[in-house]
Amino acid sequence: MNRRRVLDVAALPDSAFGHQGLVWWGTVGFMVIEGSMFVIAIIVYFYLRLKVEAWPPGLPDPDPTFGTANLIVVLISVAPAAAAKAAAEKFDLSRVRSWLAVLVAMGVVSVVLRAFEYPALNCRWDDNAYGSIVWVLISMHTIHVATDVVDSAVLLVMAFTQPLTRKRYVDLSENSLYWYFIVAWWVPIYLVIYFAPRWL
């Protein structure tokens, strides 16, 4: 036999957005892992709540002003993230550049606001177990925000200096996905930190 059967895949695209691509799976994998850590930290918060009478124990309630401002900022930042994602999926470089720049700027604002949130917690990490978990919760989230701001900034620099390939547009698209994840987690963490002491 001098012929063979082949499955010729030459025509398939050499990158894919969303769950058809590999980057999405890596991103979602780490979102699940980090999301589990947030869940566990929140469980620890309520577990510790059960151990004492007053909450916060012997400390004033946290002041939600800057936390609320931050919530508004990150919720609005979903719009540039979505616009950057849509632009990336259309390979529209100029829109990617502008929306990513807006996203980075809003991320920086969020980090700066976070610096004002820490004093407004009205507790220190070493006051008692309540202070410890509040600091850990907010710091876990801050590390995520700061990391993704740096990540987005690096992508922004690439978008201006490097010739972008299809693969890089996939990274840009998944970067926005990760930002959604960070924003989504701020909602429950914000409620726990600032309102669980008032409502419970």
Added chain:
Amino acid sequence: MDHSGPENQRDERIEPQDRYELLPDATAESRLHQELARTWYVPKGVIGWFSVVDHRTIGKRYIVTAFSFFGFAGLLAALMRVQLAVPNNHFLGPDLYNQVFTTHGTMMMFLFAVPVMEAMGVYLVPLMVGARNIAFPRLNTFSYFVYLFGGIMLTATMLMNTAPDAGWFSYVPLAGPDFTPGKRSDFWAQLITFTEVSGLAVAVELVTTIFKTRAPGMSLNRMPLFVWAMLVASFMIIFSMPSVVTSSSILLLDRLVGTHFYNPAEGGDALLWQHLFWFFGHPEVYIIFVPALGMVSSIIAAFTQRPVFGYTALVLALVATGFIGFGLWVHHMFATGLPQLGLTYFTAASMVIAIPSGVQIFCWIASLWRGRPRFHAPLLFVVGFIAIFVLGGLSGVTLASVPFDLQVHDTYYVVAHFHYVLLGGAVFPLIGGIYFWFPKMTGRMMDDGLGRVNFWVLFFGFNITFFPMHILGFEGMPRRIYTYPAELGWGTLNLVSSLGAGLLAIGGLLLLVNVVRSYRFGAVATDNPWHADTLEWGTTSPPPVYNFLHLPVVEGRNALWDRSEDAPVVTGIRSDCREVLVTDVMDAEPSNKVSYPDPSIWPFLCAVVTSAFFIGSIFTPWALPVAILPLAITLIGWFWPKSEAADAPGVKKPLREVA
């Protein structure tokens, strides 16, 4: 900006072409081989050694490293058995004994058992699913070095007489700042961070490899059982390890910066540690054990020359184990005074998990029964596994009962139980797996005669060591005591156990001798010496750097046995860059292609910085701000495109220039 060039019109689903073509001549095939070998090269030299990104090299390093820690932790066990052989012994003092048993347990669990199973997955899964490399290859390199450095750190603390000494599960308040001043518990806590970071990274790589890079035709219901097992274990890692990372990190914070998570005086709680630890710790047993079940199925299929009986039941049992494994953690805490109703639930759940295990055992027995088993060394280890694991499972069921557990809690009965489950349930199949896959990994056969001797020595050594511990437990001998008075009458059984440990050590040595000798002088292996059914046996032994000359198309559940004369191969994958095929999750239909990155030194450098940060943070919280910049630099170096051609060879010209 106009991007509507032909390059961008390809997002519509394009079907691959199933057709016939002229058989290429030998020169064309050899040219393809040369080009693939050049593209998928494994770098040489010192810098090359640290830059390797291919799964076979990293997988083998992982396996060798894990077995080295197994050897070291085994030596520590031997020291313990020497100490306990006779009453009133002072061979090891109490402090050193505490360090020895803590390091033994910690090393066996975190540096041997979990990593070695993942390591087998790193090596075997891409081959079994017909892929050219593991997904996220640079992350794989990073994970290996982080693991290695963590292991070196723990070994160094042991050699410097400053090892952790609060037990492998490091309970607070003993491990807290008040009762373990100094840095011993911090080394333990950071070892957890090291191993979990690397373990989680590998789990994500394996899930992605399994879901997205299977050969066309390998739908989920045709996936080899070992791959299913690695998939379940990877998911268990992803959902359980965050819990132990959190608990050990906040332990470190309690010790380093004065948080109060585990300090009852300031609203903290010591039992919180046990919940968080065992929410991970119990699934961890299955993370170790489930991949071993996959190995058992692979070996049984090959040595009975027929598909394993009850594929669907076996897959469902694996998945069920994965779920139920998360509902058992409180059975480690029966002696802590939790509410009765809760205990009842966990008793029931702990008994329920015996059901999927039983289903699997019966499926394997049925396979052996209906086949004509060839009792080579790998199958002997599997049969030994069945015997030992059934005993370990039975003692497990007894421990699920609260009143019984309260009697034997923290005695040698528990030590006997978990060694039966872990050594019998995981290490025996693993050694069988080493005998089984050694020819594929090295191109040489292991000595089967010596292998059979090896099995019997280990089997008797194991039972002589650990069976008496059941009785010692009934007689009330507690765990973690460095010696005992003669009047208690525990001397004879302890001596028997210690002699058995000597036999076990000889068994370990025989394995080492067989591996080293076979590696150098073993008979040359054919591609498929066992006539096994999975795809890794469809390529050369050892496999070429690109794994498969033509990516295979799978036509049945037993890929090689079901392959027809007319089986198609995949063409249209570029050989001048590291392009791989991406397929659908369910049916493995070709979807798109992606190019994997080249070797790079950056993941190693990133692992160095990460490790320095982890170790530094044992001593000062300033390690974090200091590490941020170098960490960012190494990560950017890792992800920064080297050049246009290397970054995305699938694109002839960057889109910007096309426009």
